[in-house]
Amino acid sequence: MTGIETLAQETSGLYAGLRQTGCRAIGVLRATDPELVDALLATFESHDEAAAWLVGRTIGFGGSSALELLAQGERERVMQVLNHLRYGLCA
Template sequence: MISSDFNPLEPLTADAARLYADLEDTGRRAMEALRTIDPVVSEELFATFESEDRAARWLISRTIGFGGRSALELLSQGDREEVMHVLHHLRYGFCA
């Protein structure tokens, strides 16, 4: 049982909260940048997720579909078509 005098999880909880806040901020900034540099991807993200916040979270989330990388990582490496392909499948389904 954790002592009420010192809880080693408290500082870790604060660290995690800061990391999540930073990650959300990164997602918002990435969406802003995409609106300028690739409005088509930006529009597809918004159309797929119907929310800027959900689109931003997906953009920065690492997924199995991208080999453990995020869509943001792929876009920064120039792999736009793979991101667009996955967005298309998410939006219209695999049979479309």
């Protein structure tokens, strides 16, 4: 196995772990904040897509993930972005 193949395999494992973390986070949120989970699923229409968005780092969050913002108490900011994604931006 070449160095690049090793790195690609390692990266694949990291992404798989990240997806699992997103799914686990949705499970925890389902118990603690069902309204947020409902908004996630209404926006992304897929548990897997919602989980991926939850742990993905985005420009809209300054390079942080929604999960990181939730851990910092920024629930309203996350809900605001979810609403913008679902309904569009209002001027």
